[in-house]
Amino acid sequence: MALSKDTLEWIAELSGVKVEDITAKISSEEEESIEKPQGEFYSEEELNNRDSNKYDEAKKAFEEMKVKELRKKLELDFEGKTFDNLFKHHEEKLKNKYQKDSSERVKELEADLAKVNQANEETVTNLTSELQSLKQQNKINGIKADLLGIMPAETSIPKEDVLTLFLSKHQVKENENGQTFIESNGQPLKDPKTQSYLDYKNVFEDFSENYKLKTPGRGEGNQNGNQKPGNEDQFIDNWEKQQNKPISSPEGVRALMEYEKQNAS
Incomplete structure (x- = not known):
């Protein structure tokens, strides 16, 4: 029985003898020989394992060499000879750097934001307070204008003084x-019967009546035919009651002089 073609081919490959020569030697009736090849023979599996091992060894040597070069070049301080060791160390280094910086930056931004919010709150508070003050001042100015409008045409002291005296003893509120x-004295002024608030204009009219300049009646002139001045004693009495001060005080003297000036003949 003849050998198959595949068998002849691998024998030829191993021995280095041509297929035709092997066939001829097998067919020959004489004793033939084939020279034994030099070296070791490996199966395909053994060859694959050998090549794989050589590749792994070369890869490991190359990896260790490159890691050593990079560690020296980048001045890295870590244990290990593999790329995994290098990447892990580099990742941790970056993480520590940027996480720390990021955390500190967040804290700075939060602190800045808190300052901005506080400044905004203070600004809003100040503006609100100023707005309330302006509204209150505008209301007071309106009330003063109303009171000056209903004040007697002629008063024993300057009208502004009458208004100042009134507002020093009364507070107009809302x-x-x-x-x-x-x-007045911290208590709302109300009608004793209805308990309704008294109109501040009516209260002022009653108050300003004490400072209304009274002209002398008919036939009250002096020997020279001139009119007498108003009742000075009544003025002094009213002034001292309103101010709780003697007429001899600087304010009283000034008010009395103004009174006498207005009533001078």
Whole structure:
């Protein structure tokens, strides 16, 4: 029985003898020989294992060499000879650097934001306070204009002084419903029967009546035909009651001089 073609081919490959020569030697009736090849023979599996091992060894040597070069070049301090060791160390180094910086930056931004919010709150508070002050001042100016409008045409002291005296003893306020009322000594002035707030204009009219300049009646002139001045004693009495000060005080003297000036003949 003849050998198959595949068998002849691998024998030829191993021995280095041509297929034709091997066939001829097998067919020959004489004794033939084939020279034994020099070296070791490996199966395909053995060859694959050998090549794989050589590749792994070369790869490991190359990896260790490159890691050593990079560690020296980048001045890295870590244990290990593999790329995994290198990458892990580099990752941890970057993480520590940027996480730390990021955390500190976040804290700085939060602190800056808190300062901005506080400044905004203070600004809003100040503006609100200023707005309330402006509204209150505008209301007071309106009230003063109203009171000056209903003040007697002629007063025993300057009209501004009458107004100042009134506002020093009375406070015009506004409740939560926007209703205007007047206080004296911290107590709202109300009608004793209805308990309704008194109109501040009516209260002022009664108050300013004490400073209304009274002209002498008919036939009250002096021997020269001139009119007598108003009742000075009544003025002094009213002034001292309103101010709780003697007429001899600097304010009283000034008020009395103004009174006498207005009533001079």
